[in-house]
Amino acid sequence: MATVLSNERLTASVFRLAIEGSFHGEPGQFYMLRSWDKSPLLSRPISIHDLTSTAITFLIRLHGEGTRLLSRLTSGDQVTLYGPYGNGFPKPGGNVALVGGGMGIAPLLFSAKRFPFSKVFLGFSGEPFAVASYQALHGDVVFQSGGTILDAIDLNSFDKIYACGPLPMMAELRRRTAETAAQLYVSIEKRMACGIGICNGCTINVGTGNHKACTVGPVFPAEEVDFDELLEL
Amino acid sequence: MNCLSSELAGVKLRNPILMASGTFGFATPVAKLYPLDKLGGVVTKGLTATPRSGNKGTRLCETPSGLMNSIGLENPGIPRFLSSELDEMTRLDTNIIINLGGSSIQEYEKGAAMIEEACKQRKSDGKRSADLLELNISCPNVKEGGMLFGLTAGQAREVVRVVRQTTSLPLLVKLSPNAQDLVRIAEMCETEGADGVSLVNTFQAMAIDIHARKSVFRHGYAGLSGPAIKPIALRMVHQVTKAVTIPVVGMGGISSASDILEFIMAGAAAVQIGTYNFMNIMAGASLADELQTLMKQEGISSLQEVRGIV
Numbered sequence: 001m002a003t004v005l006s007n008e009r010l011t012a013s014v015f016r017l018a019i020e021g022s023f024h025g026e027p028g029q030f031y032m033l034r035s036w037d038k039s040p041l042l043s044r045p046i047s048i049h050d051l052t053s054t055a056i057t058f059l060i061r062l063h064g065e066g067t068r069l070l071s072r073l074t075s076g077d078q079v080t081l082y083g084p085y086g087n088g089f090p091k092p093g094g095n096v097a098l099v100g101g102g103m104g105i106a107p108l109l110f111s112a113k114r115f116p117f118s119k120v121f122l123g124f125s126g127e128p129f130a131v132a133s134y135q136a137l138h139g140d141v142v143f144q145s146g147g148t149i150l151d152a153i154d155l156n157s158f159d160k161i162y163a164c165g166p167l168p169m170m171a172e173l174r175r176r177t178a179e180t181a182a183q184l185y186v187s188i189e190k191r192m193a194c195g196i197g198i199c200n201g202c203t204i205n206v207g208t209g210n211h212k213a214c215t216v217g218p219v220f221p222a223e224e225v226d227f228d229e230l231l232e233l
Numbered sequence: 234m235n236c237l238s239s240e241l242a243g244v245k246l247r248n249p250i251l252m253a254s255g256t257f258g259f260a261t262p263v264a265k266l267y268p269l270d271k272l273g274g275v276v277t278k279g280l281t282a283t284p285r286s287g288n289k290g291t292r293l294c295e296t297p298s299g300l301m302n303s304i305g306l307e308n309p310g311i312p313r314f315l316s317s318e319l320d321e322m323t324r325l326d327t328n329i330i331i332n333l334g335g336s337s338i339q340e341y342e343k344g345a346a347m348i349e350e351a352c353k354q355r356k357s358d359g360k361r362s363a364d365l366l367e368l369n370i371s372c373p374n375v376k377e378g379g380m381l382f383g384l385t386a387g388q389a390r391e392v393v394r395v396v397r398q399t400t401s402l403p404l405l406v407k408l409s410p411n412a413q414d415l416v417r418i419a420e421m422c423e424t425e426g427a428d429g430v431s432l433v434n435t436f437q438a439m440a441i442d443i444h445a446r447k448s449v450f451r452h453g454y455a456g457l458s459g460p461a462i463k464p465i466a467l468r469m470v471h472q473v474t475k476a477v478t479i480p481v482v483g484m485g486g487i488s489s490a491s492d493i494l495e496f497i498m499a500g501a502a503a504v505q506i507g508t509y510n511f512m513n514i515m516a517g518a519s520l521a522d523e524l525q526t527l528m529k530q531e532g533i534s535s536l537q538e539v540r541g542i543v
């Protein structure tokens with residue numbers, strides 16, 4: 001159990017939840033959260049948005065019942081969270097671009113903090129959110145509302161690209177980077193019951209066979225991911 | 234003597250709490266969270282003679298108090314399990330139960346034979362081996378028909394007979410609640426020499442995505458587990474314990490010490506915890522202590538005292 005420090009509404013559907021404590025993690029890793037007893041049944045996987053020595057922060061979009069309950073937490077409320085789980089973005093070398101689409105920007109704040117030489121691209125379909133926190137931390141932030149943020153990226157100038165966002169965006173990025181030298185890594189979302197590799201609920205089939213998104217992922221090299229298969233779900 | 238100590242098919246259990254197949258993987262990830270000597274035993278993910286990649290599409294879907302799954306028996310295959318996972322599991326201080334699945338009699342037989350040979354080899358090498366075999370004749374997610382065996386007594390009999398002849402491990406047969414006549418199948422298992430039965434596996438269930446106008450699951454149906462099924466599972470365990478003399482391992486929706494006592498009072502020799510692991514990943518760390526506390530409150534000094542009392 002941990003205690004909520006603050007819960008701020010950033011837009012009608014996005015909130016930032018800060019929880020007190022000395023937590024661990026690497027960019028792209030996630031925690032399993034719940035603030036309820038037995039219903040809904042499963043905990044919710046949420047990426048590390050920010051981490052300091054005294055708090056962990058999550059950036060969350062309202063989706064269904066679980067995120068609705070998390071959105072209602074206020075300072076002093078109790079949350080159960082386990083993690084950090086999974087493998088995040090690999091240690092970067094060379095020029096790195098962090099590309100987020102919509103809610104996919106969530107893991108990139110902590111990534112930008114840990115990878116200070118990266119360039120950050122944030123794309124939104126509607127009202128932008130949380131951009132100021134990226135700008136406060138990092139000199140090089142490009143953001144855009146509407147259209148596709150991918151058009152703003154000179155894909156040839158990066159050695160590594162770390163992306164998180166809607167599947168169609170990541171599939172398109174994969175297509176566009178196929179001919180470049182950039183290595184693309186994507187963070188994939190699958191439904192998860194356990195987060196630690198014991199339920200086989202989150203399997204994704206990548207080039208090298210079946211992998212669990214919760215332990216081997218959620219970050220995978222894009223060339224291994226079968227986007228068509230994932231988009232079909 | 235510890236008031237929780239139990240026995241199952243000749244195997245001594247520290248307590249009656251076992252972790253159910255498919256909800257505990259191969260146990261080692263959980264051993265990093267809490268010591269598994271808190272448990273009576275762990276059941277492996279269902280294993281088949283050859284590896285299975287499992288079902289495509291959505292594999293999990295929550296319901297009020299329940300969970301539907303369509304994993305499709307994804308597993309590394311018995312040879313891989315025997316050469317790597319089993320070795321790691323034998324370092325854990327708890328009983329090991331291998332869950333055997335299959336989609337044909339030949340596949341079950343082959344799987345049982347490989348397990349038998351490896352366990353014998355380990356023993357002659359002086360190494361620890363598995364303690365029990367749980368034969369799953371009821372996995373509802375395998376299209377080729379794993380579940381069919383759970384459905385009619387005739388088909389089930391053949392599988393149980395073949396596996397019984399092949400294995401020297403104490404044998405539990407895991408039953409499907411979807412079977413037409415659960416009690417008859419349990420009686421058949423006893424006749425064929427099973428050392429116990431375990432029940433229930435998941436209930437066949439369905440969810441529809443109204444936007445896509447399709448089933449949520451590619452295979453159409455999925456298996457329902459969790460607290461939602463507990464009252465039905467309890468009734469089935471009660472019926473079966475009255476019909477057979479071999480021990481019955483009860484499960485289905487257990488999510489508290491008091492649920493465990495209900496299954497024991499219905500006649501179960503031991504219980505398995507499945508979906509509750511996903512509601513509380515630390516469940517196994519405290520359930521045994523909670524059960525002991527509850528027994529004290531209720532003035533129960535041993536499980537034997539209340540087993541089958543209802």
Ligand SMILES: Cc1cc2nc3c(=O)[nH]c(=O)nc-3n(C[C@H](O)[C@H](O)[C@H](O)COP(=O)(O)OP(=O)(O)OC[C@H]3O[C@@H](n4cnc5c(N)ncnc54)[C@H](O)[C@@H]3O)c2cc1C
Pocket residue numbers: 030040042043044045046047048058059060061062063064065066067068103106107188189190191192218295
């Ligand atoms: C590794 C990982 C990291 C994530 N990080 C974030 C984040 O930082 N911020 C954020 O807002 N969201 C994140 N998500 C998505 C988030 O987990 C879902 O939006 C959330 O589980 C929805 O729960 P719900 O009860 O509100 O919605 P419901 O639709 O009611 O949920 C029903 C079931 O589906 C599951 N589910 C629904 N959507 C998703 C999804 N996209 N991914 C996985 N499971 C889903 C739920 O967990 C639940 O079991 C992440 C997902 C994963 C897998």
Ligand SMILES: Cc1cc2nc3c(=O)[nH]c(=O)nc-3n(C[C@H](O)[C@H](O)[C@H](O)COP(=O)(O)O)c2cc1C
Pocket residue numbers: 199201253254255256278279280300302304306332334369372407433434435457458459460462484485486487505506507508509
């Ligand atoms: C995700 C998941 C995977 C499962 N896999 C198996 C399996 O491989 N073999 C098996 O015999 N039972 C399997 N089961 C069934 C459980 O072992 C148990 O019988 C069932 O879930 C009912 O118990 P519960 O309500 O406590 O979960 C699985 C259940 C779940 C939820």
Ligand code: FES
Pocket residue numbers: 191192193194195196197198199200201202203212213214215
């Ligand atoms: S969420 Fe259970 S194996 Fe990945």
